[in-house]
Amino acid sequence: MEIAGNSELPSYAIAAQFSSAAELYHAAEKVRDQGYRFWDVFSPFPIHGMDQAMGLGRSFLSKLVFLGGLTGALTGLGLTWIPSSILYPLIVQGKPVDFFSIPAYFPIIFELVILFSALTAVYGMLILNGLPRWHHPMFNWDRFSQVSADGFFLAIEVRDPTFDERRTRELLENAGAQHITMIHEDSDL
Amino acid sequence: MEWIGRYVSSIVEVPTPFWWKVSIAITTPLMLVCFFCLTYLVATGIGVWGNNSPVNWAWDITNFVFWIGIGHAGTLISAILFITRQRWRTSINRAAEAMTLFAVICAGLYPMLHVGRVWMVWFLAPVPNANAIWQNFRSPLLWDVFAVSTYFTVSVLFWYTGLIPDLATLRDRAKSKIAKLSYGLAALGWRGGNRQWRNYEMAYLLLAGLSTPLVLSVHSVVSFDFATSVVPGWHTTIFPPYFVAGAVFGGFAMVLTLMIPMSYIYPSLKHLITPEHIDKMCKIILFTGSLVGYAYLMELFIAWYGGNFFERAAFYNRAFGPYWWCYWSMKFCNVVAPQIFWFPSMRRNLWVIMVTCMLVNAGMWFERFVIIGTTLARDFMPSAWGMFHPTWVDIWTFVGTFGLFLTLFLLFIRFLPMICMFEVKAVLPEADPHYHGKGTSHKEAH
Numbered sequence: 001m002e003i004a005g006n007s008e009l010p011s012y013a014i015a016a017q018f019s020s021a022a023e024l025y026h027a028a029e030k031v032r033d034q035g036y037r038f039w040d041v042f043s044p045f046p047i048h049g050m051d052q053a054m055g056l057g058r059s060f061l062s063k064l065v066f067l068g069g070l071t072g073a074l075t076g077l078g079l080t081w082i083p084s085s086i087l088y089p090l091i092v093q094g095k096p097v098d099f100f101s102i103p104a105y106f107p108i109i110f111e112l113v114i115l116f117s118a119l120t121a122v123y124g125m126l127i128l129n130g131l132p133r134w135h136h137p138m139f140n141w142d143r144f145s146q147v148s149a150d151g152f153f154l155a156i157e158v159r160d161p162t163f164d165e166r167r168t169r170e171l172l173e174n175a176g177a178q179h180i181t182m183i184h185e186d187s188d189l
Numbered sequence: 190m191e192w193i194g195r196y197v198s199s200i201v202e203v204p205t206p207f208w209w210k211v212s213i214a215i216t217t218p219l220m221l222v223c224f225f226c227l228t229y230l231v232a233t234g235i236g237v238w239g240n241n242s243p244v245n246w247a248w249d250i251t252n253f254v255f256w257i258g259i260g261h262a263g264t265l266i267s268a269i270l271f272i273t274r275q276r277w278r279t280s281i282n283r284a285a286e287a288m289t290l291f292a293v294i295c296a297g298l299y300p301m302l303h304v305g306r307v308w309m310v311w312f313l314a315p316v317p318n319a320n321a322i323w324q325n326f327r328s329p330l331l332w333d334v335f336a337v338s339t340y341f342t343v344s345v346l347f348w349y350t351g352l353i354p355d356l357a358t359l360r361d362r363a364k365s366k367i368a369k370l371s372y373g374l375a376a377l378g379w380r381g382g383n384r385q386w387r388n389y390e391m392a393y394l395l396l397a398g399l400s401t402p403l404v405l406s407v408h409s410v411v412s413f414d415f416a417t418s419v420v421p422g423w424h425t426t427i428f429p430p431y432f433v434a435g436a437v438f439g440g441f442a443m444v445l446t447l448m449i450p451m452s453y454i455y456p457s458l459k460h461l462i463t464p465e466h467i468d469k470m471c472k473i474i475l476f477t478g479s480l481v482g483y484a485y486l487m488e489l490f491i492a493w494y495g496g497n498f499f500e501r502a503a504f505y506n507r508a509f510g511p512y513w514w515c516y517w518s519m520k521f522c523n524v525v526a527p528q529i530f531w532f533p534s535m536r537r538n539l540w541v542i543m544v545t546c547m548l549v550n551a552g553m554w555f556e557r558f559v560i561i562g563t564t565l566a567r568d569f570m571p572s573a574w575g576m577f578h579p580t581w582v583d584i585w586t587f588v589g590t591f592g593l594f595l596t597l598f599l600l601f602i603r604f605l606p607m608i609c610m611f612e613v614k615a616v617l618p619e620a621d622p623h624y625h626g627k628g629t630s631h632k633e634a635h
Contacts, residue, residue: 025622028383044190044358045615046386047622054383059391079315080326088323095327104327107410111335114403118343118396122350125392129385132377139380147381148358150191150614 001169005140005184012137012185013039014168015144015155016177021047024152027175028053031156034171038157042138042147061124068120069113076109077102137185155183190614196457197355197608198362208454209603216595223589226582227302235305237582244565244577249303251557252587254411254432256296256594257337258553260344261404261433262440263289267347268400271393277469279612280461283355284451285444286348287605291597292443293341295590300333329413336410343403347396353379353389354611408432415560422503422564425491431484438477438523439553441470442546447598449539449546451607461608464537471536474549478527481556485524499569511576512563515555522552 005012018024021043028041032055041050051057081102084090089097126132138144138155147153154177156168172180230237240247263285270278301310312318313334315326324331356376363369379385409429416428445467452462492504507516526548529535536542567574601607618624 020624021620022622022624040382040384042381043383043386044194044381045354045611045620046390047383047620048615049622050383051387053622056384056387059388061388061391062395065395083315083317083323084326088317088321090323090325092325092327101327107329107332107406107413108326108335110402110406111332111339114399114406115339115342118346118399121392121395121399122346125350125388126377128388131379131385134378136378136380145361148354148361148379149194 002179002181003184004142004144004181005137005186007182007184009184009186011158012183013155013157014163014165014172014180015138015141015153015183016172016180017143017146018152018154018175018177021152023176024154025050025053027154027172027177030171030175031154034162036156036160036162038160038163040155042144042151042153042155044148044150044152059128061121061128064124064128065117065120068124069117072113072116073109075116076112077105079112080105080108135186137183140186141181141183143179143181190617190619193461193608193610193613194358194362196461197606197610198359199457200455200602200607201359201604202362202364205603206454209599213596213599216592216599219589219592220596221589221592222585223298223593226586226589227298230302230582230586231307235303237580238586239578239580239583241575241577243568243573243575244562246303246561246565247577248558248562248579248583248587249299251554251561252590253296253299253303254557254561255439255554256292256299256590257340257411258408258432258436258439258557259443260289260292260296260340260440261408261436262444263287263292264340264344264347264400264404265437265440266444267351268397268404271397272401276616277466279616280608281444281448281466281470282612283348283351283605283609284448284602284607286344286351287598287601288440288444288447289344290341290348291594291601292440293337293344294597295594297337297341298590300337329410329417332410333414336407340403340407343396343400347400350389350392350396351609351612352605353377354381355606355609357381358610359606405433408436420564420568421497421499422507423560424500425488427484427487427491431481431488434477434480434484435523435553435556438474438481438527439549441474441477442549442553445470445474445542445546446550449543451602453539458608461613467539467542468533468536471530471542474546475527475530478523478549482524485520503564503567506567507559507563510563510567512559512566515559515563519552519555519559522548523556526552 001014004015018027024041024043025047028050031039032053041047041054043050084097084101084105091097095101138153143151144153154172154175156163156172162168169180238247238249240249263282266278266285267282267289271282301307304310304313309319313324313331315324317323353376356372357379360369360372360376363372409432412428412432415423416425418424448462449467452458489504492500507513526545529541529545562577566576614620
């Protein structure tokens with residue numbers, strides 16, 4: 001088996017390359033059926049149906065964004081209604097400031113819903129993905145730089161309870177993997 | 190599949206081409222002219238612009254609406270066409286989104302400086318001002334502040350989110366240390382794991398879903414600045430849809446104005462920006478141009494049918510008053526010129542498309558000037574009528590914003606991937622997990 005990174009440091013994962021999206025997809029189904037939990041597939045683009053092949057559910061992000069939007073709505077309502085009705089009631093063109101003037105605040109409330117939701121979507125995505133980060137053990141593998149061009153990879157972490165160096169390797173071999181490699185941790189981690 | 194990365198990335202990896210140096214040598218001085226004019230304006234006072242009573246909103250608001258409208262095509266392509274699963278958008282959305290950002294930057298300059306004392310622009314922020322007075326939250330002008338700033342922020346987020354996987358591609362291809370470091374920092378450590386793609390795709394879908402109502406709301410709110418006033422010619426309910434259609438119309442013309450020279454300069458992009466893309470964009474221009482034409486006719490009809498004396502006079506003045514030539518230029522450029530796209534052969538002729546798009550760009554500027562300039566020049570009382578004459582500062586500020594816009598766009602195509610590589614890869618046949626064919630990939634086809 002090839003080795004990537006400093007072999008004196010603890011192992012991070014066994015990784016392998018696959019030749020196409022279809023092969024990676026079928027390999028993911030096999031790994032899922034073996035009950036692995038700490039593993040991931042890497043591809044240059046999101047592969048349609050891979051979430052099911054990996055046994056992953058729906059992203060949690062949509063719920064976060066709903067909360068973000070709700071915060072935006074309440075912020076917008078507070079930001080417009082409190083100054084207009086309590087802090088500094090401003091009578092313009094004889095129009096009173098009361099419950100019935102709330103529709104005039106809708107554009108601002110709407111914009112803040114969008115703003116807060118969009119910020120939650122982007123920052124939530126980054127936080128759920130553990131980004132940004134300086135380095136990752138996967139990058140110790142030279143071959144892995146193909147992941148952003150046309151490379152398809154699968155990595156099973158050693159911390160997985162089902163992990164067994166021999167059996168995990170056989171599983172990858174049977175799935176048609178190439179370049180099976182043991183990847184080691186970084187020194188600063 | 191690898192050819193996509195090679196074609197697109199090579200644009201930013203090759204040594205700086207000669208045409209790029211020439212172009213930026215033209216646009217940068219123009220940009221500096223804009224900055225000079227704005228500095229002169231701030232140092233001297235708003236009076237260096239030609240706007241004065243009765244035309245208090247003159248070229249500055251005209252140009253604001255013009256630029257913000259151009260941005261709308263970018264968001265339409267990136268958001269609405271994404272949600273409606275129009276896969277052809279994937280090779281044009283990145284450049285169109287960049288165009289949105291740069292157009293909104295140009296737009297934002299105008300209202301900020303139009304307040305007169307730019308150091309007091311913080312009065313627009315929702316905090317009590319120096320006299321402890323809060324804003325009027327029921328004013329469309331304040332809605333506009335929220336709409337435009339939200340639009341800019343969300344456009345930046347959308348654009349950057351889309352860039353992350355492609356920045357990772359550039360990082361992995363980079364040879365020099367500086368390129369590796371800068372693209373690496375910008376890519377935020379993206380690895381392309383499916384556990385990342387899962388959240389990423391959800392974020393992208395949500396951003397598209399949020400941008401769709403946003404883009405419709407922004408130009409609607411811009412139109413409220415006019416529609417909620419009592420000025421004849423402005424006080425109409427047709428304004429929000431009419432403005433949105435016009436924005437998409439003018440924006441697509443600007444997208445084509447930029448994309449056609451790009452595909453000429455970079456022949457390798459011909460596989461990605463195909464005649465089919467251009468054909469579809471021409472059809473959208475034809476459709477939205479006809480919508481705009483319908484809105485013009487409906488405005489005229491309601492002015493007559495509504496029976497309001499002042500409304501009728503306003504439209505009579507637009508067509509036959511002192512600014513008649515602006516009105517008829519607008520009509521010709523926006524309604525008559527795009528009708529040529531009914532002919533399929535004309536939608537394939539790049540010269541015809543280029544000339545038509547230039548006419549549309551000009552026509553949409555005239556539309557905003559007709560709405561703002563001619564309406565304010567003659568409102569209720571003939572004794573209060575007046576003409577607007579642009580000063581040299583007006584003219585050079587506007588010319589300079591094109592320098593700013595084009596300089597930013599040139600920097601974008603030089604340093605960032607112009608085409609969204611991961612999305613183009615994802616729509617190839619071999620990206621399908623159930624694809625087992627061999628030897629029929631796009632690479633061999635070319």
